[in-house]
Amino acid sequence: xxxxxxxxxxxxxxxxxxxxxxxxxxxxxxxxxxxxxxxxxxxxxxxxxxxxxxxxxxxxxxxxxxxxxxxxxxxxxxxxxxxxxxxxxxxxxxxxxxxxxxxxxxxxxxxxxxxxxxxxxxxxxxxxxxxxxxxxxxxxxxxxxxxxxxxxxxxxxxxxxxxxxxxxxxxxxxxxxxxxxxxxxxxxxxxxxxxxxxxxxxxxxxxxxxxxxxxxxxxxxxxxxxxxxxxxxxxxxxxxxxxxxxxxxxxxxxx
Amino acid sequence: xxxxxxxxxxxxxxxxxxxxxxxxxxxxxxxxxxxxxxxxxxxxxxxxxxxxxxxxxxxxxxxxxxxxxxxxxxxxxxxxxxxxxxxxxxxxxxxxxxxxxxxxxxxxxxxxxxxxxxxxxxxxxxxxxxxxxxxxxxxxxxxxxxxxxxxxxxxxxxxxxxxxxxxxxxxxxxxxxxxxxxxxxxxxxxxxxxxxxxxxxxxxxxxxxxxxxxxxxxxxxxxxxxxxxxxxxxxxxxxxxxxxxxxxxxxxxxx
Numbered sequence: 255x256x257x258x259x260x261x262x263x264x265x266x267x268x269x270x271x272x273x274x275x276x277x278x279x280x281x282x283x284x285x286x287x288x289x290x291x292x293x294x295x296x297x298x299x300x301x302x303x304x305x306x307x308x309x310x311x312x313x314x315x316x317x318x319x320x321x322x323x324x325x326x327x328x329x330x331x332x333x334x335x336x337x338x339x340x341x342x343x344x345x346x347x348x349x350x351x352x353x354x355x356x357x358x359x360x361x362x363x364x365x366x367x368x369x370x371x372x373x374x375x376x377x378x379x380x381x382x383x384x385x386x387x388x389x390x391x392x393x394x395x396x397x398x399x400x401x402x403x404x405x406x407x408x409x410x411x412x413x414x415x416x417x418x419x420x421x422x423x424x425x426x427x428x429x430x431x432x433x434x435x436x437x438x439x440x441x442x443x444x445x446x447x448x449x450x451x452x453x454x455x456x457x458x459x460x461x462x463x464x465x466x467x468x469x470x471x472x473x474x475x476x477x478x479x480x481x482x483x484x485x486x487x488x489x490x491x492x493x494x495x496x497x498x499x500x501x502x503x504x505x506x507x508x509x
Numbered sequence: 510x511x512x513x514x515x516x517x518x519x520x521x522x523x524x525x526x527x528x529x530x531x532x533x534x535x536x537x538x539x540x541x542x543x544x545x546x547x548x549x550x551x552x553x554x555x556x557x558x559x560x561x562x563x564x565x566x567x568x569x570x571x572x573x574x575x576x577x578x579x580x581x582x583x584x585x586x587x588x589x590x591x592x593x594x595x596x597x598x599x600x601x602x603x604x605x606x607x608x609x610x611x612x613x614x615x616x617x618x619x620x621x622x623x624x625x626x627x628x629x630x631x632x633x634x635x636x637x638x639x640x641x642x643x644x645x646x647x648x649x650x651x652x653x654x655x656x657x658x659x660x661x662x663x664x665x666x667x668x669x670x671x672x673x674x675x676x677x678x679x680x681x682x683x684x685x686x687x688x689x690x691x692x693x694x695x696x697x698x699x700x701x702x703x704x705x706x707x708x709x710x711x712x713x714x715x716x717x718x719x720x721x722x723x724x725x726x727x728x729x730x731x732x733x734x735x736x737x738x739x740x741x742x743x744x745x746x747x748x749x750x751x752x753x754x755x756x757x758x759x760x761x762x763x764x
Contacts, residue, residue, distance in 0.1 A: 265632045311633075331629065340635040345627075372600075374586065377520045378568075378637075380595040 255320050257354060258330065260300075261346035262286070262315040267381045267490065268341060272306045272315070282306075282342055286317070289337035293330070294323055303356040303497050304363065307449070309489035311382070313366075316356045316497045354499075362426060364496040365451045367439040367487065371432075383436065384455075384491035388463060392432035395458050399428040399439065401471035402454060409478040411457070413449030413486060421447060421478075430458065440495070449486050456484030510575050512609060513585065515555075516601035517541070517570040522636045522745065523596060527561045527570070537561075537597055541572070544592035548585070549578055558611040558752050559618065562704070564744035566637070568621075571611045571752045609754075617681060617753040619697040620706045622746045627690045638691065639710075639746035643718060647687035650713050654683040654694065656726035657709060664733040666712070668704030668741060676702060676733075685713065695750070704741050711739030 262282070270279045274287070283300055290298040302317040325333075327347040334344045353359075368383035370376055371390045379385070405424040412421060425443040432438075439455055457474065460466045466474075466484070474482055517537070525534045529542070538555055545553040557572040580588075582602040589599045608614075623638035625631055626645045634640070660679040667676060680698040687693075694710055712729065715721045721729075721739070729737055 263632050265635075313633075335630055340630070341632045343630045343632050345629045345631070374600045375590055375595070375598045376600070377518050377596045377598050378566075380520075382633075 255322055255352075257318050257320050257350050257352055258327065259316060259318050259346075259348050259350045259354070259356070260286075260334070260344050262312060262317070262342060262344050264312050264315065264343070265341040265382075266306060266309050266311045270308045271310065272302050272304070282312075282315075283317075285339065285342055286334075289334055290319060292337055293333045294321060294325075301356055303360055304446075304494065306494055307489050307492075310492045310494070311490075312494040314496050315494055316360075316499075318350065318354065318356050356497075359499050360497055361500040362442055362444055362498040363446065363494065364440065364442040364498070365446065366441075366493050366495045367451060367455045367491045368493065369437040369439070369455075369491060370435060371437045372435045379436075381490050384488055386437075386459065390430075390432070390437050390459075390462055392430050392437050394468065395430040395437075395439075395462055398458060398461050398468060398471060399430050399441075399454075401469075401475075402428040402441065406475045407478060408447050408450055408475070410474045410480055410483050411450045411453040412447035412480060413453065414480065423447065423450070428454075442496075442498075451492060452487045452489070453480075453483050453485075455487035455491070458484070459487065460484035510577055510607070512573050512575050512605050512607055513582065514571060514573050514601075514603050514605045514609070514611070515541075515589070515599050517567060517572070517597060517599050519567050519570065519598070520596040520637075521561060521564050521566045525563045526565065527557050527559070537567075537570075538572075540594065540597055541589075544589055545574060547592055548588045549576060549580075556611055558615055559701075559749065561749055562744050562747075565747045565749070566745075567749040569751050570749055571615075571754075573605065573609065573611050611752075614754050615752055616755040617697055617699055618701065618749065619695065619751040619753070620701070621696075621748045621750045622694040622706060622710045622742065623748065624692040624694070624710075624746060625690060626687075626692045634691075636745050639743055641692075641714065645685075645687070645692050645714075645717055647685050647692050649723065650685040650692075650694075650717055653713060653716050653723060653726055654685050654696075654709075656724075656730075657683040657696065661730045662733060663702050663705055663730070665729045665735055665738050666705045666708040667702035667735060668708065669735065678702065678705070683709075697751075697753075707742045707744070707747060708735075708738050708740075710742035710746070713739070714742065715739035 269282050272282045274283045298319050300317045300319045331347040370379045370383040370385050402425045409421045428441045524537050527537045529538045553574050555572045555574045586602040625634045625638040625640050657680045664676045683696045
């Protein structure tokens, strides 16, 4: 049985996230599984690297499936991209060892959050970046974002739906950069709690607006209280940007 | 009577070009005029800087209208962006002198043509760049593109629909550049014939594929025969990128 790793880009706007849902709602996973079924003539289950929420995008989403078919990776990519809709496409297909797991083998993930810092909407960024009118001090927010780096209990930055026990995660890097009127928050960590990146962004924007003072983030982490953080930023600015795998596991990028 | 200059960005995918058509087909101009009518309570005619074809995009489209209303430019921009659909937005509103004309005052225009040079489609470039699989030698095509520069009779690069008498245009600059798997053709000139940029791109791609030899463009211009040029590249890679106005006329960028 071969294990095949697919790396996808998708525009999440018209999907209820990655994960298959019971009620027949269209998700990226269900769309991909339908395409695989039409190619291989049997139901094929896909294992993803993470859940993404409704409306969240991916520049590099990793997932695997198993098959006995000897179809080449090149042909699988072509057939999948022929079957898939324009907003979900496969940019890499490789065979990986049997013990590779898209979620458990993952050593780190990088998310980016795109903000269009302007008074006027941009048709090319509609649904792809948050339109945010107050002027962002990107250098100041970059300094604030550095306070997320390290191993912390992120209870204050976890959405209400979470029922995880261990809220500790390690953030390797976090930054805020500006390119013209586009501001990008980038964060790399070993894992992320429910809505964590979007709450990080909402908290940074509250600091930008003076609703929280500069230097607030270490205090917020201490408080372990979601109600003390900023709003959850909308899904449509968020991208799963890179998935890292260590060693020889193949696929994605190495840390 | 005030003359107001609007600068727009639009995603042309769902529009039959700029120009109002008789048959009630949705165009950018008709959409904009509908929005202005709902704001000012009367039919307002808009004069554009050029026609764009169905499916062509704009990063900077300039057009004007006249009104007796004393509404501030700031309020006009806000009201228009509220009324306009997500794929057409106004990023600048200014008052210009009475003798300014968006087409006749224009000294130059710049178009870009975006090519996604890859075997796999990218959801984020769908409808926004031409997917082109053969590897592009961007440095070589850049050298070829330089042959467009200068004042030439561009009959060989004019689509069949044109009935203009004078086919002479001056191209100030032309280039092909690569950024990862995105290749961009950029061309600036005092004016462009029907489909001229798209035929330039089709001709460059034929050179890339070896269907025309390197150094073919000066010969093509001599031939004055559309059938000797490359195919017309699809509309969805083309963007009106900048519109230049000389002197004090205001609006757009100066050459």
